[in-house]
Amino acid sequence: MHALKRWAHKLCPSRRRRKQKQEDDEREKREQQQQDAREREKLKQDAAREREQQLRMLLTLRDLERTMDPLIAAQVYNKKHSPIGQLPEELLLQILHHLGDDTLTLYCLRRVSRTFRRLINLPDIWEPVLIRLQLLRECCYSLGCITEHESMLPGIHIHLAQRLQKDGMCDRCISWCDVPGGPGSRLTCQFRSLDSGGVRLRCDACGSEQDVQAFPSSDQQPDKLGERRCLACQGAVQLCEHVHICWATVEAHIADWQQRRPGDWQGCFDHFDVIECHDPSHDTRCTADEAPTWPRARLRAAGFDPKLVVLNLEWEPHSGLDIFTFLPGGRVPAPELRALFRRYRQEGQPAGVLLPSYPSNPLPEMTCFDPNKCLCLHYEMGDNGKKPLPSAAASAKDPSGQHIGKFVHDEEEVKCGALHYHGRRYGRGRNGAEVSMIRHWPRGNYKREWGCLKTKYQRDVLVCKKTDSDKKLTPTHEWLHAMDPDTYPRPHDGYTLPLCKDKGCMNYYKRPRSLTCINDTCRPWKVC
Known part of the structure; x- marks a missing residue:
């Protein structure tokens, strides 16, 4: 009987179905595991192939840079070594037309090479994009979700900033960005909660109420006992490696002055004790009888909005006399200028603090010398080119056939069409920065054929509005972003990228984030 029951149980249809289902599930599981393994292997192979291509590209670029300027080398590489750059223009046009209404991709392609820019600027490709953007902007204006000063649709602007951010990241930070919904999947302000109605806490040091994210983790509990201090009262704005400026210093001076002479902002600025760093490495004056070139911080009104009070940080290093090799026509080899700016950006110097660099633009000072407008620099062409770039320098010649470019301009003589200036929202009270160039003669040496190059770095940090004089000053949101991390x-938190100590990464922890926070909203701004 026992054997008969066992056989009956074994031959039961429900038993067979359960067993069959179990076998099917196990088979599907094995197949899924095998498929996942194949996909992982494919990803590894693709990553290895991509690294190999990047290495090959870098080796080719380095080889080209032995005989020509890096700017020329990049153009030669695009023309002679880039697989897509070597395609016939007819095929490139077909590819661009196939992209259709992918505005973001077309916008990015316009910036990677002269060929793509010329082709995309053709009316049948670019004009429909402009019309589409204009219609979308008008729709947004009517809904009140975009300001009239925005040049791009908000969604496109955000996605473009995310691409630029990710493009310059190290492999570790890119892996965070690839996680759906992870900390790198969006650009967020680290001092604001994602929830617009987030918890706000009171700081016992400055008396302000701020978002919970503007406090250290140890002070974020609403029922915390003891003193609670916001990050603005703990951190400081950096002038150089040796000097930091805390909020209490600025707030104490303004509060004291407004009690004595309310409304006299110019007097407040004039009587602020200018903060300077007297480290010998910062003094680059040409002669001993000139004023030292110390980096300094002072209060002033914002350049484009005098109703705003800013802390202005500045440094004006001098190149020194006779350090450049002037070629016929008054032009300077571009590598010599790059070497000068790298010296300004050495460890401990203020240039990297006042005008941070980005992986896509490691020397933002060179932006002052636009090769399409500037006549001041000479770019070595090497064996791959017999004529200069198609730029302003190619046509700006005097009757004798010599280039008439001068190394920067002075008040008496302007022969270069470039402004020798590069700005990032400077003068608007939004943590802007700028750099400008001018030729300088030491006292008694004005008649020298060549002086030195004076580079002026400036950065401003919003402190308050002039209308805030009748109430207690509290740290601005811009002050939080300007502080040295x-x-x-x-x-x-779970929505900002982890700290990165790789200086070559876009997410390097001391590099300002590409965000501008206005009226309780944070949006990306263009990095250049």
């Missing part, structure tokens, strides 16, 4: 404890 090494001077305050970073709050822990």
